[in-house]
Amino acid sequence: MEIISGNPASEKAKNINQLEFWISTTLYILALISICTQTTYNSGYSYHFSASSIEYSVMKNFFLPEMFKISVVYISFLLFNFCFMPQLSRKNNIALNIILSILVTGFSIVGWMVANTYAQAYRLVDFDNMSNAYDMLFGEAFTYVFFLYLLFNAYAFFNERGLELLNKIQFLRDYNHNIVQEIFTTTRIWLISLLVFAAVLSFKLDYDLLVIWLIAPPVNIFLAFCSIYYIIPNLRKNQKGFGRYFWGNVAVSSLITLLLLIMLVPFMRNGETVPVTLILAAIAMVCITTPLAWYIYKNKFEKQTEIQMLKTELGKSDASLNFLKSQINPHFLFNALNTLFGTALQENAERTGEGIQKLGDMMRFMLHENTQDKISLTREVEYLNNYIDLQKLRTSRSADIRIEAQIEEQINNLQITPMLLIPFIENAFKHGISLQQPSYIKMTLQTKESTLYFDVSNSIYIKADNDPEKLKSGIGLENVKQRLSLLYPGKHELIIRESANEFFVHLTLELV
Incomplete structure (x- = not known):
């Protein structure tokens, strides 16, 4: 047998088998x-x-027979659930596993009858002869063991093939993708309850209770699924509340109870047991299943609504991020082109060519790397240097402008969101440089381990009244603030100070 490691389905099946083994073993130990x-x-x-005035030995008439019966049931459950039925469901050694199943069942029936002959010897005095007594004990043992082992096999088969069979029902898969798994789970729980119910019946079956137990839980399960996936959603669409739903389910439960009563009465031995049990089942449908289905629906609906809201918010964040990027890129290109235009008017072609080369590097960066979520810090620093060099071309002939850049060369493997730092430098050049007045810009960038420290300070001058930039605050800093809050929540510290003569920005950023 080949074992495929890391298979989620096989791991899940293995966990379920282990759980069943320990549950059955725990029940056996308690017994x-x-x-x-x-x-x-x-x-x-x-x-x-x-x-009955019969001699009683606690060992011969109780301990040994009961130990034998409970041990036979436990071992048989393990054999059917973990050996015979899994092999039969996979069509492996069909003949051998059928023969073994028949032998185990036959041995259990005979052993159960012999054990009851000792444990229930007091019943022998109720018969005219021993032959009739043994016939009765054999019939009870056969009925009980056959029914119990039939449940063992049904449960084991449903564990192996139930989900596969339910997935073949096209209506269920088309109606709701969750319903198949939920039906599979609830059916398994019902089969387990039947096993427990049958196990505690000991030697004598109560046919009335058994038939009710076979029918009442499935009816409640059916009502719950109808309520969750059909009744409540339709009522909610029509703006109907719990009151309408509750009284509607009272009518449905009454109708179901009446139909069951008509169908089951001819098959019952005790006519008084049936109506009482069905009334109790109807009460369960109204008082337990109905509110429970409403609670489950509300819980599922609220969770789905919350998930949808989170998806919507995530979509808005992505859209906002993309929009901010689209705002930033044309903004820089526009400024860069203006710089080149001014340089071309003032200087010769050599400097203009140098500026065009810097701009080409910047455009390649924006086209190829700006669309990525993360890039190396080295490439981001290269872009900053190109931008600063491009701006120096514009201001190099003015002796009253000081530009100091201490940007540490990056040889590490740190990653950063592209175009995150440039708005601060762009803002400094845009608002801190004057060709008519003394002005300055100071920039420092360094990293220690995985932390980036970035400072930008620039002079402030009073703009002329006819300066178009005087009343514009710019979108760069606002955009970068939003990007930092979206992409580095709790991992950054941004300090912005402004005095009468200076504008200062300090950014501490945790990178990976």
């Missing part, structure tokens, strides 16, 4: 403790033997 406790206090079936 053994109960038997030992009753044996210690010499209880068990002693009352029945005393009433």
